[in-house]
Amino acid sequence: MIYQTITRHDHDGMAVITLNRPEVMNALNTQMRAEITHAVQEAGKAARVVVLTGTGRAFCSGQDLGDRASLSNMNLERTLRDEYVPMLMAIVDCPVPVIAAVNGTAAGAGANLALVCDITIAAESATFIQAFTRIGLIPDAGGTWVLPRTIGMQRAMGAALFADKISAAQAAQWGMIWEAIPDEGFEAAWRARATHLASGPTEAFKRIKQVMQASTGNALQEQLMLEGQMQGQCGQTRDFKEGVMAFLDKRPARFEGR
Known part of the structure; x- marks a missing residue:
């Protein structure tokens, strides 16, 4: 696919996907x-970590409301089902x-796009706005699922x-995001975090995503059994053996992602 609204750059195991419609604050169409x-x-399929960020003063301002013609014909349920769900689940299932x-404003679906990611890092000048009631809607794009689980029902x-x-x-x-970083060091900070993950035990990271996601629907015993299954798989990886040898040798581990 030739991208027209985003860019993607891969380097050293890191894939950086940048929303690139700054003239409309990276609104989603x-x-x-x-x-x-x-x-x-x-x-x-190719990277060991994916970063989603924005161009300009916004991360993402949410649904593009500027096109009055398409807005009048919009079927919101169909749009959410056919366009938002695949996008959000691509992140969850990655x-x-x-x-x-999050380099700037994250509003509406743009806020929830950020919050559905595994780790959310924001510049201190960034803001998050569940702007839906301003136009007579409810939070969507996963907001009603993510927010109560991260910040509690009252704050949600x-x-x-x-x-x-x-x-x-x-x-x-509140625990809505991982950390807020001073603007002047923001890009260096998220790149350092991404580099850390890109050079880490990728197979363990994959299974962390799986067990954490499963925990919301599992009873304790089910979760303990799943942990055992996933830990057994991690124990068969080259990175586990390397991690143990590095610990015994008192040196940094050199993980290969296998």
Whole structure:
């Protein structure tokens, strides 16, 4: 696929996917959703970590509402089912960690696009807005699933009902995101995090995603059994053997991702 609304750059096991419609604050349209879906799926086959970020002053302002003609004919249920679900599930099902590097405003579906990623890192100037009630809608793009599980029901309800801006610092304090970084060091910080993951035990990371996602629907005994299964698989990897030898030799491990 030739991308027109995003860019993708791969280097040293890291795939950086950048939303690239800065003139509309990287608002999501049909083409961008398809391109993100494709890029994440393809990156997951080749990279050891995927980063999703934005160009300009926004990460993503959510659904593109600028086209009045298409808006009047929009079937929201169909759009969510056929376009948003594949995009979001591409991130959830990606076999390697996906980092959202939130460089600016993340509003509506754009906020939830960031929050569905495995790790969300934001510049301190970034804000998160569940802007849906401002136009008479409910949070979508996974917001009603992610928010109660990360920040609790009271804060999730407040964020949805009031549609207030939530600063990156507040989001980090609440546990909505992993960390907020001063703007001047933001790119260096997320690149360092991504580099760490790209040089880590990829097979273990894959299974961490699987067991963490399964935990929300499993009883304790089911989860313990799944942990045992996944740990057994990790124990057969070359990276496990390398990690143990590095520990015994008192040296940094040189993981190959196998």
